[in-house]
Amino acid sequence: MxxxxxxxxxNGKERTLAxxxxxxxxxxxxxxxxxxxxxxxxxxxxxGSCTVLMDGHPVRACLTLALEADGSAVTTVxxxxxxxxxxxxxxxxxxxxxxxxxxCTPGMLMSATALLDENPSPDRQKVRQALSxxxxxxxxxxxxxxxxEHAARPEPGCPxxxxxxxxxxxx
Amino acid sequence: xxxxxxIGTRMxxxxxxxxxxxxxxxxxxxxxxxxxxxxxxxxPHAHARILSIDTxxxxxxxxxxxxxxxxxxxxxxxxxxxxxxDQQFIQTEKVRYIGDEVAGVAAVDEKTALxxxxxxxxxxxxxxxxxxLMSAMTxxxxxxxxxxxxxxNIHVNIDTGSVDENFANAYYIxxxxxxxPEESYFHGEPYAVAARFDHDDCLEIxxxxxxxxxxxxxxxxxxxxxxxxxxxxxxxxxxxFGGRSEICPADFICALLAKKTGHPVKxxxxxxxxxxGTRQGHAMITTHKTGVxxxxxxxxRETTCYMDGGAYSSTGPIATSVPFLSMEQAYRMGSVRYNxxxxxxxxPIRGMIRVHGRGFACGxxxxxxxxxxxLGIDPVEMRLRNSRQPGEFTSTGSQVWSCAMDETIKKAxxxxxxxxxxxxxxxxxxxxxxxxxxxxxxxxxxxGGSQSFIKFNxxxxxTVMSGVVDNGQGNENMLVQIAAEELGLLPEDIHLVSxxxxxxxxxxxxxxxxxxxxxxxxxxxxxxxxxKKLFDVAAKIxxxxxxxxxxxxRMIYVxxxxxxxxxxxxxxxxxxxxxxxxxxxGGYWPKVDMKREWVSNPYGQMCEAFSFGTTIIEVKVDPDxxxxxxxxxxxxxxxxxxxxxxxxEGQFEGSVAMGGQGxxxxxxxxxxxxxxxxxxxxxxxVPLACDMPEIIDIIVESVDPRGPYGAKEAGMSIAMSAxxxxxxxxxxxxxxYMDSFPLTPDKIVAAIREKRQAGK
Numbered sequence: 055m056x057x058x059x060x061x062x063x064x065n066g067k068e069r070t071l072a073x074x075x076x077x078x079x080x081x082x083x084x085x086x087x088x089x090x091x092x093x094x095x096x097x098x099x100x101x102g103s104c105t106v107l108m109d110g111h112p113v114r115a116c117l118t119l120a121l122e123a124d125g126s127a128v129t130t131v132x133x134x135x136x137x138x139x140x141x142x143x144x145x146x147x148x149x150x151x152x153x154x155x156x157x158c159t160p161g162m163l164m165s166a167t168a169l170l171d172e173n174p175s176p177d178r179q180k181v182r183q184a185l186s187x188x189x190x191x192x193x194x195x196x197x198x199x200x201x202x203e204h205a206a207r208p209e210p211g212c213p214x215x216x217x218x219x220x221x222x223x224x225x
Numbered sequence: 226x227x228x229x230x231x232i233g234t235r236m237x238x239x240x241x242x243x244x245x246x247x248x249x250x251x252x253x254x255x256x257x258x259x260x261x262x263x264x265x266x267x268x269p270h271a272h273a274r275i276l277s278i279d280t281x282x283x284x285x286x287x288x289x290x291x292x293x294x295x296x297x298x299x300x301x302x303x304x305x306x307x308x309x310x311d312q313q314f315i316q317t318e319k320v321r322y323i324g325d326e327v328a329g330v331a332a333v334d335e336k337t338a339l340x341x342x343x344x345x346x347x348x349x350x351x352x353x354x355x356x357x358l359m360s361a362m363t364x365x366x367x368x369x370x371x372x373x374x375x376x377x378n379i380h381v382n383i384d385t386g387s388v389d390e391n392f393a394n395a396y397y398i399x400x401x402x403x404x405x406p407e408e409s410y411f412h413g414e415p416y417a418v419a420a421r422f423d424h425d426d427c428l429e430i431x432x433x434x435x436x437x438x439x440x441x442x443x444x445x446x447x448x449x450x451x452x453x454x455x456x457x458x459x460x461x462x463x464x465x466f467g468g469r470s471e472i473c474p475a476d477f478i479c480a481l482l483a484k485k486t487g488h489p490v491k492x493x494x495x496x497x498x499x500x501x502g503t504r505q506g507h508a509m510i511t512t513h514k515t516g517v518x519x520x521x522x523x524x525x526r527e528t529t530c531y532m533d534g535g536a537y538s539s540t541g542p543i544a545t546s547v548p549f550l551s552m553e554q555a556y557r558m559g560s561v562r563y564n565x566x567x568x569x570x571x572x573p574i575r576g577m578i579r580v581h582g583r584g585f586a587c588g589x590x591x592x593x594x595x596x597x598x599x600l601g602i603d604p605v606e607m608r609l610r611n612s613r614q615p616g617e618f619t620s621t622g623s624q625v626w627s628c629a630m631d632e633t634i635k636k637a638x639x640x641x642x643x644x645x646x647x648x649x650x651x652x653x654x655x656x657x658x659x660x661x662x663x664x665x666x667x668x669x670x671x672x673g674g675s676q677s678f679i680k681f682n683x684x685x686x687x688t689v690m691s692g693v694v695d696n697g698q699g700n701e702n703m704l705v706q707i708a709a710e711e712l713g714l715l716p717e718d719i720h721l722v723s724x725x726x727x728x729x730x731x732x733x734x735x736x737x738x739x740x741x742x743x744x745x746x747x748x749x750x751x752x753x754x755x756x757k758k759l760f761d762v763a764a765k766i767x768x769x770x771x772x773x774x775x776x777x778x779r780m781i782y783v784x785x786x787x788x789x790x791x792x793x794x795x796x797x798x799x800x801x802x803x804x805x806x807x808x809x810x811g812g813y814w815p816k817v818d819m820k821r822e823w824v825s826n827p828y829g830q831m832c833e834a835f836s837f838g839t840t841i842i843e844v845k846v847d848p849d850x851x852x853x854x855x856x857x858x859x860x861x862x863x864x865x866x867x868x869x870x871x872x873x874e875g876q877f878e879g880s881v882a883m884g885g886q887g888x889x890x891x892x893x894x895x896x897x898x899x900x901x902x903x904x905x906x907x908x909x910x911v912p913l914a915c916d917m918p919e920i921i922d923i924i925v926e927s928v929d930p931r932g933p934y935g936a937k938e939a940g941m942s943i944a945m946s947a948x949x950x951x952x953x954x955x956x957x958x959x960x961x962y963m964d965s966f967p968l969t970p971d972k973i974v975a976a977i978r979e980k981r982q983a984g985k
Binding site for chain 1: 911
C-alpha cells in the first residue's frame with residue numbers, strides 16, 4: 055500500500071513518519087514509535103485504554119487515523135513525567151491506590167490530565183463524568199476518582215493525600 | 226500486640242510506578258527479533274464433524290510461515306482432573322462450539338495471517354447442537370462427548386443425612402428457583418501469548434496467567450517434553466478474575482507455531498476472541514427447598530443446581546461444588562442435600578469467574594428474605610440467626626477456625642443505617658443485604674503448597690523468589706511487604722523474582738485466593754529463616770545472643786539496647802567473608818484433607834481459612850423505566866488481618882463493581898443458536914465511573930490463627946455477597962422478590978406491572 059509522510063510532535067519530539075492511509079494513531083505510537091504505554095483494549099473506541107492527547111484534547115487513538123494527527127502535538131502516557139519526576143496526577147494515582155492491573159491506567163491518566171488542564175478543581179461528579187469513557191474492571195473506580203479529585207486539591211481528611219509527607223509512602 | 230513496621234500500613238504498591246509511567250510491559254507489548262504474527266481459525270459451527278482440512282492454499286500465500294492443525298499435535302487432551310480430560314488444543318474430529326480451535330497460522334504480518342485463515346478449507350458435517358442445558362440432558366442427538374451420556378459432565382452429590390426428618394419437623398418450608406445467564410470477565414487486557422523456542426529447545430512463553438506453574442504442566446503434557454523445558458516467563462497481567470488460570474488453547478497453538486517456524490510468534494486476541502475463546506461464567510438454574518423453625522433457623526435444605534458448562538470441562542467438578550460450599554460456609558444448616566449438575570452444551574467453555582460457580586447467582590439470600598418476611602423477622606436478624614460461628618464445622622466437615630461473620634453483618638448494618646431504613650423507605654426505594662463466605666484455598670494436591678528462596682546480595686539488599694503471580698490484585702506488593710517486614714529492610718531493598726517457572730518452585734499462583742495465605746506465608750517463613758542466619762552472624766559481631774536481636778530499617782540491633790547495632794549490609798559482608806550462608810528457603814503447605822475429592826468424597830477439611838463478607842446496597846428504582854440508581858454501598862469483610870488497607874479497599878470496591886453493579890444489573894450474554902451476540906465492549910455493559918455509588922469499606926479482623934499475621938482471603942466475599950445485596954435492594958424497592966438475574970429494566974418493569982395487575 056502507498057505510504058504518506060506525516061509529521062507530528064510526540065511528547066515534545068518532532069517525528070516524521072511514512073504511514074499507510076489506514077494506520078491508526080494507536081498503531082503509530084505503539085508499532086512505529088514503540089510507545090506501548092497506550093493500550094488496545096477493544097479496538098472500537100469503547101474502553102478508553104488507548105486515550106492520548108491530541109493538541110491537548112483526549113482522543114481514542116484506536117479510532118483516530120494517523121493522517122488526522124498530521125501536524126498535531128500528541129501526548130502519550132510516556133510524556134506525562136518530566137524525566138523521573140512524575141506529574142502530580144501520576145503520583146496521586148500511586149498514593150491513592152488507583153492502580154491495580156494497570157491496563158486502563160494510561161488511558162485514565164490521559165483523560166484525567168485533560169480534565170485537570172481544563173478544570174484544575176473538579177468535583178467528584180465532574181471527575182466521574184470525565185472518566186466515564188474509560189473502563190476499569192479492577193477498582194470500581196473509587197480510588198481513581200479519589201486520585202483525580204485529590205491530585206490538584208489534597209483533602210485534609212484523606213489518609214493517602216499526605217502519605218509522602220509523613221513517610222508512609224515507600225514507593 | 227506485635228508492632229509491625231509495614232504490615233497493616235497503607236503502603237502504595239511497588240508495581241504502580243512502572244504502570245503510571247506506561248513502562249509496564251504486557252504480553253501484547255512484547256517485540257522479539259524475527260517475531261511473527263499468529264492467528265487462530267475458529268469453528269463457525271456449534272457442533273460439527275471435521276471431515277477434512279486443506280491448508281495448501283494458505284501455505285502458498287507469500288508471507289505465511291506455517292499452518293498448524295490437529296494433525297501436527299500429539300493429540301493430548303487437557304483437563305485439570307484425570308476424569309475431565311476432554312479438550313484437545315486443536316480439534317481433530319469434532320468442533321463443539323462456535324469458536325473452537327481448528328487451525329493456527331503464523332505469518333509476517335497480521336494482514337497476511339488473516340488472509341491465510343480464509344484460505345484454509347475445512348469441510349464439516351454439521352451435527353445437531355444443544356444450547357439449553359435442560360434440553361441437553363434429554364436430547365436424542367449425539368452427545369457432545371461420547372463418554373458423557375445425556376451430556377452430564379459432572380454430578381456432585383452431598384448429603385449430610387437427616388434431611389427428610391428435619392423437613393418433617395420444620396415450621397415453615399418453601400421452595401424457589403432462581404436463574405442466571407452466563408457472564409464474562411471483560412478483563413482490561415485482551416488475551417495474548419508470545420512464544421519462542423531457545424537454543425536448548427526450551428519453550429519460553431509469556432501470557433496472562435493465574436499461576437505460571439498451572440500453565441507449564443499442561444504445555445509439558447501437550448508437547449511431551451519435561452517441565453524444565455517449559456519456561457513460563459513473568460509479564461504484567463491486565464486482570465484475571467479467574468479467567469486466566471486455565472491453560473488456553475492459544476498458548477499451545479502459539480508455541481506450536483513457534484516450534485514449526487523457528488521464530489518467535491505472538492497471538493493477540495481481539496476483544497471478541499477474549500469473550501469467546503477464553504472462559505465465561507456458568508449459566509445456572511438453582512432450586513432451594515428450605516425448612517425453618519419458628520425463629521427462622523434453617524433445619525433442612527435441599528439445593529439442586531444445574532450449570533451450563535459449555536463445550537468442555539477441565540475444572541468442572543470444582544465449579545459444580547463451590548456455589549454450594551460458599552453457602553454452607555456462610556450459613557449453618559441443620560442438614561442439607563445438594564445435587565449439582567454441570568451439563569455440556571455447544572457453547573463457549575465455562576470456568577471460574579471470581580470464584581468457581583457463581584454462588585451469588587443462586588438466590589439463597591433472596592430466599593432467606595422471603596422466609597424472614599413470612600415469619601416477620603428483619604433480614605439482618607434472619608442472617609444473624611443462621612450465620613456461621615467460629616469453631617464450628619461446615620456441613621461437609623471443614624472446621625472454621627476464625628470467623629467474624631456476625632461482626633460484618635452488624636457493622637455493615639450500622640454503617641448503612643439499616644434499622645432506620647428497612648421498611649421505612651419511600652416507594653420504589655429499597656435496601657438489601659447479602660452475605661457470603663469464600664474459601665482461602667482448595668485441596669490442590671502437589672500443587673497446593675508454595676516455596677520461597679531468599680538470597681542476600683553484598684550490598685545488603687535481598688532477592689526474593691516466589692512462584693506467586695500478580696494479576697493486578699497487588700500480590701507482588703504483598704510479597705515485598707512481608708519480606709521487608711521480616712528482614713528489617715525497606716521495600717525498595719527487596720528485589721522480587723516471581724511468576725517464572727524456571728526460577729521459582731511450584732506454587733498455586735493466585736488460584737483459589739491463596740496467594741497471601743500460602744505464597745505470602747512461604748515468603749514469611751523463608752524470610753524468618755534468613756533473618757535467623759543474619760542474627761547468628763550479627764550476634765557474634767555485637768557479642769550477644771541472637772534471641773536478643775531485632776531487625777528494622779536496614780539495621781540489626783539489641784532490642785533492649787538499640788544503640789548496640791550493626792547494619793544488615795555489614796552483617797551480610799561479614800557473613801560472606803566468613804563463608805557463611807545468609808540465603809534461606811521457606812515454604813508453606815496448607816493443612817487440608819488430601820482425601821477430600823470434589824465428586825468421590827466431598828467431605829473433610831476443605832481449606833484452612835474462610836473469609837466472610839456482608840454487602841448492603843440502597844437503591845432507587847424508576848417504576849416507569851425500570852432504571853436502578855444505586856445510592857449507597859457498604860462493603861464489610863472479615864479478612865483475618867489487613868496487611869495493607871489501601872490495597873484491600875481497592876479489592877472491596879472492585880468487587881462491588883463487578884460482583885454487584887455489573888453482575889446483578891447489566892452484565893449478561895445474548896445468544897442465537899450458540900452464537901454470542903454481544904462479545905464486544907460496546908454491547909456488553911460493564912459499569913462505568915458514572916454508574917458507581919460511593920462505597921463505604923469496612924475491614925473486620927478476626928486474626929486467623931493460621932494465616933500470615935492472621936490474614937486470609939481478602940475481597941472475594943464482597944464479590945460474592947454484593948450481587949445478593951443488589952437483588953435484595955431492588956426486590957425491597959419494588960415489593961417483588963426477583964428470581965431471574967440480572968435485574969434488567971425490562972424484568973423490573975414487568976415485575977412492577979404484574980404486581981399492580983395482581984393488586985387490582
